[in-house]
Amino acid sequence: MLLPKPRTLAETGLSRELLFRLILRHLQEEGSLSLPILSERLCLRGSIVEPLLQELKTLQLVEVRASGRMDEPIRYALTNKGQYEAQEVSARDGYIGPAPIPLADYNKLVLAQSLGERSIRRERLLAALDNMVISQDLINTLGPALNSRRPLLIYGHAGTGKSFLCHRFNKIFDEHIYVPHAIAVQNTIIPVFDPLYHWRVDEHDEKDRDGRYIPCKRPLVMVGGELKLDMLEVHFDRQSRQYSPPLQLKANNGVFLIDDLGRQGFSADELFNRWIVPMEERRDFLSLPNGLHFDIPFEQILVFSTNLDPETIADEAFLRRLGYKIHLQAMPVELYKQVWNMNLEKYQLVATEPLFRFMVEELHENSAKPLIACYPRDILGIARDIMHFNGQAGQPLSEEILRKAWNMYCVH
Secondary structure, eight states: OOOBOOOSHHHHTOOHHHHHHHHHHHHHHHSEEEHHHHHHHHTSOHHHHHHHHHHHHHTTSEEEEOOSOTTSOOEEEEOHHHHHHHHHHHHHOOOOSSOOEEHHHHHHHHHHTOOTTOOOOHHHHHHHTTTSOOOHHHHHHHHHHHHHTOOEEEEESTTSSHHHHHTTHHHHSOSOEEEESEEEETTEEEEOOOTTTOOBOOOTTGGGBOTTEEEEOOOEEEEOTTOOGGGGSOEEETTTTEEEOOHHHHTTTSEEEEOSTTOSSSOHHHHHHHHHHHHHHSEEEEEOTTSOEEEEEOOSEEEEEESSOHHHHSOHHHHHHSSEEEEEOOOOHHHHHHHHHHHHHHTTOBOOHHHHHIIIIIIIHHHTOOOOTHHHHHHHHHHHHHHHHTTOTTSBOOHHHHHHHHHHHSOO
């Protein structure tokens, strides 16, 4: 994707007023800055920034401070009037950073980077899930579900690997995308880039690219019981005096996972009602505290995950709107054995074939516990801890230690 550096103020798509405010904030923060440094911080060419500085000088908001050395560039600083104006600006908006991109440019960017009609082939899905033990039936369901780009629900017993599976979804789409530092809704700046969800990647032609955009991996935004409805709206933090975007905006062009559905502090119906329109129209409608309304693309793979019975947390009308419902169940013995062997290798444990049969036929069957992936992972980890504590590292795992680990792990 070509994102060339803007050459003129008009090409930035931003107003003079917004850039004036941003320049004042940078000068207020640093005391004084040279043109090259200020341009670098704004991610704009000096040929755009310099005329703005000259206008601010004319308005008696900025003054030139000579360094006194011929080999150093002149520096710009705020006048007393400029200090007052910068304080007024920062009281309303605490954002300081690169110049934003206009909302219209952001919407075009997200649509251009949409997963769209890019189909996932079986080989690509298998490569993304290469370290998971997974049935062919599940592969045959997941592939079409992800290709549909429709919201999907993954449900099943705790410990079946729902969250672990969902963490792999954004690895299926390995190409990078661009995320702006911030967007401008008219003259309101909303930061977008969040290092918690947007992982930078290296790019060879970075010098020729508009620095207001950051090359990143496709995001995975995951929330669980801590989700609140106001996290799905634009929020203004009075302490930092900055706006924060809703989670679905951060998840655009990636995966948005709502884990532990039904465990939030509000009903699932409230969440579903909030997203009926975005799921249908692939657009989300937002508003600022000042009453300004705007819309953004809703371009992400939306995944719900729950340990509960879906029919107890959602009505039939909403469940119909979810393209696929995928039930993760107990494993057949042959797949469970693969998980067992993987974890033996992970924990560097030695175990005989009869010990695996003891795990399945004695421990699982007598306690009516399903064959799910969490048991080998957690119980063999506990067994390893016991053996290390007792100075038995390197010795074969025994029934006695395995039973101890089982009893420590399971609630009786």
